[in-house]
Amino acid sequence: MDLNDTPEQAEYRTKVRTWLDAHKANAPGLEGPQPGHEEEFVTVRRAWQREMAEGGFAGVTWPAEFGGQGLGPLDQVIVGQEFQAAGVPGILDVIGIGMLGPTIIAHGTDEQKQRYLAPMLHADEVWCQLFSEPAAGSDLAGIQTRAALQEDGSWKLTGQKVWTTNAHFASYGLILARTNSEVTKHKGMSMFIVPMDAEGVEIRPLRQITGEAEFNEVFFDDAHIPADAIVGPVDGGWMVALTTLLFERLAIGGGSESFGYRADRFAKAIADDPVASADSDVRHRLGKLATDLLALRYTGYRHLTDIERGGLPGSEAALGKVTAVKAAIEAGDLIADVIGPEALAEGEWSYLISFLPGLKSAGGTEEILRNMVGERVLGLPTEPRLDKGVPFSELKALEREGAKS
């Protein structure tokens, strides 16, 4: 059992470090956008991603023919670790490079790959993911945004998406839309590329408990998209979406510490207070939540080992988010209990405390994750479903009726 690099990994790590030494003076800070300076933030982070792409550190796992390095997920992890250690941010378009680009590589046409991948890699065009809807989150296949086929073969989009990160500065979005309501719900969806500046596309920021607008709502009102914007087959969008979600799972290798939920960070907040540091209740709570966070760190190494051996972490990896959120909530509560109401004034701990209730549902609610793990890992049966074999249009009618009674 060891945490050391193989000789090849050590060599790659040295390469990353050497590049960072030469370039990190150009790197922007780690902090998010300051109020009133959002555009400036995006501009400098785009420039930094471009510099990374030119150095070969964006799209590390993408095939070389699309501008990537053709390396493995472990090399991607090494890049992440070294950038974190150097205190510099990584790429801006994590969703595009990590999930949407690979989806286009897997399912897109040659023309789409030629047109979109290089500008994505260089942050000339940032992307957003248009999957979730106000009425379709856990049950993603219940989306209602419609893409209607026009006589000339083009499509018109109508509907609403939500929780869309980066939509306000994205050039393109990958959108899952319903193209056939007369078949069961998984069978009637298609995936499209939509220009975010198209007529009929409206983007509104969505403020969260923190006061920040990290997400957006996106409205489509007869937005026109050309025939060649479809990714994958007509009515075959669910398979394409599953590819995107698979790449999301692969990105888990980065671990919970990328959120900044680390035992040493929370211990430091307590250590400044000599009375708290000696208080038995405080110590007990800190000891337990720190145990959870350290468990996550070492679980991360187990997942990396799986990846290094050519596999994927098992589905139980999804439980890492449950533990991370639970431990971070406990840490926020503990630190605020120690500091008192002042901890709720604007700042690090107030932000942490306000951010976590939403994170609990992000990327799959805890209930959905537990169902998924229970069924896939423990082999437990699914609950009986009422939507099996029912065409989508009838299903919606049944739901409306149910809500009325």
Added chain:
Amino acid sequence: MNFELSDEQRSLQEAARDALGRADTVEAARDALEDPSKLPNLWDTATAAGWTGLLVSEEHGGVGLGPLDAMLIAAECGRRLAPMPLIGHLPATLLAEGDELEQLAAGDKRGALLPAMPPTDLDDAWTVDPQSGLRRSPAPALSGGKVTGRVHWVPDATDADYLVAIAVENGTPKAVLIEASQAGVKIEPVIAYDATRQMAHVELDAAEGKVLGASADDIALAWSVAQSLIAAESLGAVEEALERSVKYALERYTFGRQIGSYQAVKHSLVEILRLMENARSLMYFAGWAGESAPEQFTLAAHTFRVGAGEALDYAARALISVHGGIGATWEHDAPLFFRRAQLSRRLLGGTGAAADRVAGELLAAAGATPAKG
């Protein structure tokens, strides 16, 4: 990066599972509640497999394996609720020396550590678990080569030939190897809630022994190894509890469907899995630290104790509730795992003291100056 068990470690695990599968130790755990003589004697199993000398170098007649290997064996014992006296014996072999060490390694003699908790960032004293209450008792005293004091709730002392006591002389802890049969030693067996653990209070009255060369760090290491072993036993018991719970959730039907299909049941079983996998990662942390990062072993072993303890507390209760009323009957096996959980969490300082030490280690690393007293 290789954060998984080696092929050798997997073989060790399988061999242990085979060896322990020969006796119905779970059944014996129930019978022994009413008649302690029903406990199978597994010492020969341990000796034949080389577990008695697992942590002893080959030069001293052992097999020279590391803490992770010991944890893997302990986990298999925990899975079967096997009355295997490794928590007392193995840490004792870390401190013993000379001929006695070779006897212990070969399994010709049994050892038991009389565990003493090392000082923390808040308390400079070496202490032992009290007979009852929250105030910890002072570790025995060493004077003129003789040891005097009481140590409570000692695992595996009843059948031990050699006791390794931690005794303090002028503020310095010493490990002292004591023959259990001498006049100055009184071993008082205690009725245990979990009959698979043979517990005793040990009274030393000017007991004579051999003062060993172990340093304070060595003695603290023995404490941490004991923590990691009780944690590993708990992890094994959790694995078994999950397996049995899932099996029943698939067999039992209510309202026309398997109870494992209900979210309330499913989520509870997934919670066992979550706590179990976290504990397993902490076992690897402890195993890795024991081998490659000794400065982190104290932290790692105590996080493992906390994580595995929480997992077993939860799993033992879930095992009962998944089975419904039958799970709370004397005839059922679930209460035996519950008994294991209840006693384990209160031994060797308890999981509470382990959590406190985790906090203390992290606070000290963060530069805390706790206000004492």
